[in-house]
Amino acid sequence: MVAPLLTWPWEGLGSFKYILYGPFLAKILHARRQDDASQTIWCLHILILCALRGLMYQAWTSYSNMLFLTRNRRILKQGVDFKQIDQEWDWDNFILLQAAIATLIFYMFPFLGDLPTWNTRGFIAVVLLHIAFSEPLYYLTHKYFHGNYLFTNYHSLHHSSPVPQPFTAGHLTLFEHLVLAVVIGIPIIGACLLGIGSISMIYSYVLIFDLLRCLGHCNIEIVPHQIFESFPFIRYLLYSPTYHSLHHTEMDTNFCLFMPIYDLLGNTLNSKSWDMHKKFSIDAGKNGRVPDFVFLAHVVDMTSAMHAQFVFRSYGSMPFTTRVILLPCLPICFLVMLFMWAKSKTFLVSFYNLRGRLHQTWSVPRFGFQYFLPFAADGINKHIEEAILRADRLGVKVISLAALNKNEALNGGGTLFVNKHPNLKVKVVHGNTLTAAVILNEIPEDVTEVFLTGATSKLGRAIALYLCRKRVKVLMLTLSTERFQKIQKEAPTDYQKYLVQVTKYQAAQNCKTWIVGKWITPREQSFAPTGAHFHQFVVPPILRFRRDCTYGDLAAMKLPEDVEGLGSCEYTMDRGVVHACHAGGVVHSLEGWTHHEVGAIDVDRIDVVWKAALNHGLKPVSSVSKLIPQ
Structure with a gap:
């Protein structure tokens, strides 16, 4: 039998639950039309307060995930994974619930709609009522929720989140939030019934209540230990993130709402609370664990910049798509872009653990379009070089360059940095060997002819040379006979005949396998025959113009199942x-290879890298695979 008051009544609505705020807006519009402000004021305040509360939790969560600011202040070091994000997806249900409860209270006590804007005595009363009633009530009920029945049926949901985050504070069952509504409501209703309540008092109490809940769950120690050492009594009046995190790791201690004095009185104070708080506070100025592997990424455009986990956690946990609802945020994103350009520092955006090794993603503060500006090349290379040298100083073992960061025209696929700094201990990897392997893996074994654009690029060259060895005819689109002949001479003599130079797209009118390494327009795609398939390794991906053809995605691989914190x-x-280049760096790190992978791709290593990837549990996204040995 399912425990009562476990699920939310609007659970089946999904994102449409926000329609339930509609009656508040309708009430405001209707009353304003009737020129009856007294009937609208409380609805308006509820909506504003709900918006501010949502913004409060979102701001704290964003801060918690700004790893470039908080990485050394984290209490629990593991990352927040997809499972926790999905569990906490509807963290804001309690805001809607408390809005409904507030509506009911306003109907029961109409005089609350006429509260004054300010009343100093109300602030004093709400603090005293909170200390005298809310704090002990929460403490006792919280302890009770850790009993066998209530914990199993209700409170275990909250503790199922391994890493506390501000959204975790709202991740409770309906029954628990009803109890919490009583806790937060007692001081407000009490002050109002005493005739000393005010609108500013309600706003202040609710928002400070939320602020302290977010503080306790943020997993970032920001309270200086010097405060508790200078004024020891404060440690019993205000908890810290470390104090509350101990409750999540040692659940029979630290039950208080915000004031540890009740744990002291109830003999549930964790003896390690102050020592751990001091340790995390002192360690905030020290560098944390050095990553074994770094993937050096870059922002594609302003819209995709909002896909970072520290912006909107739920949005970042899903594959990127342009969302209309985010377009109003573009002006803010533009200002952040200007700040990034001014700051000009590579920053940490995400991390995960694989086989006990820490893998981090750093991002160069440059947007995709800048890579195509001739005057920006030196500045971009400077940022990449600084990131490589920083990784070398830290003791990182492998740094992998993403997409445009390893552009041949920009730095020769990383060769520039390796030649400039011959004593680098960190291994610079472009990952294109595995990228080539992934693309080749998608080509069916019965293919006898392919059409290749971007044929003289780093990847194009490797793909052409590999395919000709498999006796596949490669139509290499290039206007440079010199570059074509140079590649052709690299092939064994018996296989050179399989490499054919073509200069027009019309030459591929009967070829159903296109490998696109250079962006092609819809008109150029029109020369492909019906039923053709477009494999691609071009950034950005080509437009899916042809409905009678199929399109492959960018080369990618799925990480092993034992990845943690992603x-x-x-x-x-x-x-x-x-992306396959990211996976190529992962394989390089897991294998412990001691060579740099820069410049031209070693065709002889394609099979080696592919087998190593499969041996480590990485899987191709495409199920079509025959050319490369399994």
Whole structure:
């Protein structure tokens, strides 16, 4: 039998639950039309307060996930994974619930709609009522919820989140939030019934209540230990994130709402609370664990910049798509872009653990379009070089360059940095060997002819040379006979005949396998025959113009199942899927290879890298695979 008051009444509505705020707006519009302000004021305040509360939790969660600011202040070091994000998806149900309860109270006590804006005595009363009633009531009920029945049926949901986050504070069952509504309501209703309540008192109490809840669950120690050492009594009046995190790891201690004095009186105070708080406070100025592997990414455009986990956690946990609802945020994103340009510092955006090794993603503060500006090349290379040198100083073992960060025209696929700094201990990897392997893996074994654009690029060259060895005819689109002949001479003599130079798209009118390494327009796609398939390794991906053809995604691989702490999607990739160049760096790190992978791709290593990836549990996203040995 399901425990009562476990699920939310609007659970089946999904995102449409926000329609339930509609009656508040309708009431405001109707009353204003009737010129009856007294009937609208409380509805308006409820809506404003709900919006401010939602913004409060979102702001705290964003701060908690700003790893470039908080990485050394984290209490629990593991990342927030997809499972926790999905569990806490509807964290804001309690705001809607308390809005409904507030509506009921206003109907029961109409005089509350005429509260004054300010009353100093009301602030004093609400603090005293909170200390005398709310704090002990929460403490006792919280302890009771840790009993066998209530914990199993209700409170275990809250503790199922391994890493506390501000959204975790709202991750409770309906029954628990009804109890919490009583806790938060007693001081407000009490002050109002005493005739000393005010609108500013309600706003202040509710928002400070939420602020302290977010503080306790933020997993970032921001309270200086010097305060507690200088004024020891304060440690019993205000908890810290470390104090509350101990409740999540040692659940029979630290039950208080905000004031540890009740744990002291109830003999449930964790003896390690102050020592751990001091330790985390002191360690905030020290560097944390050095990552074994770093993936150096870059922002694609302003819209995709909002896909970072520290902006909207739920949005970042899904494959990137442009959402209309985010367009109003573009002006803010533009200001952040200007700040990034001015700050000009590589920053940490995400991390995960794999086989006991810490993998981090750093981002260069440059947007995709800047890579195509000639005058920006030196500045971009400077940022990449600084990131490599920083990784080298820290003791990182492998740093992998993403997409445009390893552009051949920009830095020769990383060769520039390796030649400039021959004594680098960190291994610089472009990951294109595995990218080539993934693309080749998608080509069916019965293919006898392919059409290749971007044929003389780093990837194009490797793909052409590999395919010709498999006796596949490669139509290489290039206007440079010199570059074509240079590649052709690299092939064994018996296989050079399989490499054919073409200069027009019309040459591929009968070829159903296109490998696109250079962006092609819809008109150029029109030369492909019906039923053709477009494999691609071009950034950005080509437009899916032809309905009578099929299109492959960018080369990617799924990370092993034992990856931990992964909670964000890599651009348009599905959960747990990363670009092949990222996966190539992961394999390089797991294998412990001691060479740099820069410049031209070693065709002889394509099979080696592919087998190593499969041996470590990485899986191709495409199920079509025959050319490369399994």
